[in-house]
Amino acid sequence: MSTSPSTPRNVLFLLASARVGGNAEQLARHAAQSLPAGTVVDWLRLEEHLREPFRDLRHAPGGYPKPGPEMLALIERTLAADELVFVAPIYWYALPSTAQHFLEHWSWWKRVPGLRFRERLEGKVLSLVTAHASDEDDVVTQPAIQSLKWSADYTGMHWRGALIGHGTAPGHVLSDTRALEAARDFFLRPVDNSVTRAA
Numbered sequence: 001m002s003t004s005p006s007t008p009r010n011v012l013f014l015l016a017s018a019r020v021g022g023n024a025e026q027l028a029r030h031a032a033q034s035l036p037a038g039t040v041v042d043w044l045r046l047e048e049h050l051r052e053p054f055r056d057l058r059h060a061p062g063g064y065p066k067p068g069p070e071m072l073a074l075i076e077r078t079l080a081a082d083e084l085v086f087v088a089p090i091y092w093y094a095l096p097s098t099a100q101h102f103l104e105h106w107s108w109w110k111r112v113p114g115l116r117f118r119e120r121l122e123g124k125v126l127s128l129v130t131a132h133a134s135d136e137d138d139v140v141t142q143p144a145i146q147s148l149k150w151s152a153d154y155t156g157m158h159w160r161g162a163l164i165g166h167g168t169a170p171g172h173v174l175s176d177t178r179a180l181e182a183a184r185d186f187f188l189r190p191v192d193n194s195v196t197r198a199a
């Protein structure tokens with residue numbers, strides 16, 4: 001069976017909030033309930049896997065080191081998914097540092113000889129489930145969305161879109177009826193198949 005970007009079979013939720021069980025996570029768990037039976041669903045709390053600061057060693061003597069076993073396990077868990085979902089609230093009009101930290105590592109991983117990280121990302125789907133505190137105006141989500149859209153484009157991934165919830169304290173999002181409604185078909189709707197820049 002070929003993989004359609006519209007119906008992910010293996011979804012990795014990348015939890016990037018600085019708290020457990022927050023609004024973005026609750027909204028993502030709500031949306032995940034609509035995934036078809038048989039979908040493999042993985043939840044990964046990024047801060048548990050990225051403890052060291054990212055170092056830009058592109059031009060350093062010797063370049064990047066070979067990733068250790070823990071890092072390689074994270075890479076393979078990432079590449080096992082056919083959809084990567086950032087579950088990331090809005091912090092200061094942007095993605096939280098944990099999400100950014102993960103993306104920074106891609107700059108290393110795509111340079112690991114023999115890994116073919118960039119090529120293996122190609123054709124996967126990228127999406128965002130987010131939450132923020134401004135009830136009325138979703139414009140604060142635009143930098144985070146644009147960042148991920150461009151990252152998808154750069155890596156040859158398909159961009160599904162963003163599911164946006166509202167709230168401050170954990171659980172507020174469960175009163176956001178529009179977000180809950182949108183969550184019901186978020187993973188079932190078609191994905192833009194156009195990839196403007198392949199690796």
Ligand SMILES: Cc1cc2nc3c(=O)[nH]c(=O)nc-3n(C[C@H](O)[C@H](O)[C@H](O)COP(=O)(O)O)c2cc1C
Nearest residue numbers: 017022023024089090091092093132133134167168
């Ligand atoms: C460090 C920090 C920065 C925040 N910056 C913004 C912001 O720029 N705009 C906004 O609407 N909400 C902002 N918020 C509020 C959160 O987006 C909101 O509480 C959200 O529900 C948190 O998501 P979570 O429950 O999934 O952790 C910020 C919260 C924190 C802790």
